[in-house]
């Protein structure tokens with residue numbers, strides 16, 4: 110930080126910057142902090158502001174040019190990977206992300222690329238912890254997204270991730286599904302990713318109305334549920350282990366975790382194994398208790 | 402028969418196969434084709450037994466003409482039989498893949514008529530998948546012992562990974578428990594696959610783009626633990642030689658679970674899950690931590706300690722090498738500290754270049770010190786309140802396993818050591834591959 114004027118001393122420990130919630134908005138706020146040699150306690154999204162006693166508040170307007178300059182600065186002095194990390198942390202749902210990002214950039218832009226490997230520095234460690242959490246969420250989504258085939262041939266998935274990760278998983282699914290159009294709708298963040306076999310893009314949406322599922326969908330879902338139940342070995346039942354690998358908060362979006370009595374298209378012929386009954390037991394419980 | 406019923410029978414029959422990984426090959430998407438593979442593998446769900454489900458794991462057929470004593474599908478069992486048509490199987494795989502249920506297919510089979518006929522059926526299903534359905538995802542096929550080389554070659558260029566079950570840690574046990582199989586019928590094809598994979602590498606230097614590669618994700622195998630008398634010492638020596646001579650990517654262990662009663666099989670009530678777990682830990686030490694098998698286990702103590710993991714055990718036996726000073730010891734030694742993984746070791750190595758690390762710093766690095774704290778110093782200091790003494794370290798590390806939570810597992814475990822319907826072999830020699838097939 111530059112020299113502190115009396116103005117800064119007045120603001121010190123009290124200033125909070127507000128931005129509009131966009132990535133460019135956050136970078137603009139960071140630009141403003143550097144430009145005015147301020148040292149705010151936090152940078153938060155306008156609508157999340159919790160006003161407190163003795164707070165000084167400044168709203169920073171989003172300015173694409175300034176955001177571009179911060180971006181260029183990060184890439185120049187910390188490398189492209191660091192910029193990607195910053196983008197990734199921005200998608201975190203953690204309410205600390207504004208200040209964690211600010212401290213990280215204040216610290217590392219001053220010291221250069223090498224500071225990125227100072228993993229024991231608390232400022233870097235906080236940033237890395239948020240980064241790890243977002244990356245974990247990305248991986249969870251690659252694992253647990255379930256598409257349903259709609260009547261119009263589009264595959265649709267609804268998710269509720271802990272971070273705003275749809276923009277970071279679209280390229281994986283677009284490359285992989287390739288000849289198959291799909292939409293991933295993140296109900297929690299009101300964002301949808303759409304792929305039309307040529308390219309993918311994002312749309313903000315509170316809700317999407319989609320056509321009915323095609324007849325084949327129920328059939329495949331029943332086959333998958335049957336497979337899931339059958340493949341478990343009863344003598345090795347280990348529900349704790351399953352919950353550790355597949356946290357309960359995902360179960361609501363996983364068709365194989367739907368309790369038996371609520372399943373569609375499951376003929377009587379398939380007798381659930383004891384393990385499957387166990388599994389059913391568990392998911393029933395999960396419906397009653399709030400998702401963790 | 403309805404497809405749903407077939408799937409129930411053929412998934413149920415395949416559930417004892419343990420290798421459900423999709424790792425080992427990174428193949429990016431191809432325009433106009435469905436699918437890609439990720440080298441780290443992606444688990445799509447976890448079954449009620451806590452195992453990861455990555456692939457559609459099924460048998461082509463469970464109408465087996467062999468009579469292996471330990472297997473549900475043996476011909477003398479009275480169980481419902483089913484066989485997929487190649488097209489049914491291909492469509493099922495595609496249907497699941499499109500919905501992100503799976504990374505691909507893990508196809509095994511009972512011996513339908515004879516090994517070659519079975520393999521032809523498998524090849525046909527996979528050919529449909531790769532060709533007609535343009536499937537570019539992961540495929541693991543279990544080859545049938547006794548399959549001809551021509552068919553192995555055909556199968557090998559269609560799949561990513563191939564495996565042959567060695568089934569037991571000694572050929573004596575294999576012959577007794579699987580009368581239709583022999584060391585020869587298993588090892589021959591394994592060698593053939595190894596040589597085929599080697600040819601890939603040679604080919605690479607001569608041709609620029611090779612479209613078809615033979616078994617690009619390598620070869621693996623699986624053996625049952627606890628149905629035959631071999632010791633952990635023998636098992637681990639066998640896996641070490643499987644890695645070195647047959648260049649396997651993975652050796653899988655499967656705790657013996659009684660599904661049939663046969664005088665040759667041991668009477669057990671519980672699968673030796675803890676023993677299986679310890680063997681996997683030892684296997685990791687060999688594959689990722691540069692441990693030699695002789696450092697993990699020896700002839701005098703031929704069983705892994707059920708109470709403590711093999712890395713801790715090694716450290717306690719080499720206590721003179723500890724405590725390890727986190728800020729000084731070379732990377733290789735960081736890897737040998739119990740509780741510190743490959744990622745943790747490299748984070749420590751990176752961070753300590755920037756500053757001297759204290760205990761609090763390790764948690765910032767996301768390194769768990771639950772076990773490690775007994776074996777390290779940070780800047781000359783021991784962890785608070787811990788005694789650096791092998792006996793008390795052992796006590797503190799084993800209390801977790803001794804407690805109620807593991808009690809049941811452990812009881813079954815301890816009573817199992819040394820029990821088997823087969824006569825115990827007098828020899829405790831390491832099972833090198835040479836002696837395996839002799």
Ligand code: SF4
Pocket residue numbers: 465466467468469472473474475476510511512579
């Ligand atoms: S060959 Fe043996 S192990 Fe394989 S399915 Fe047939 S009976 Fe079972």
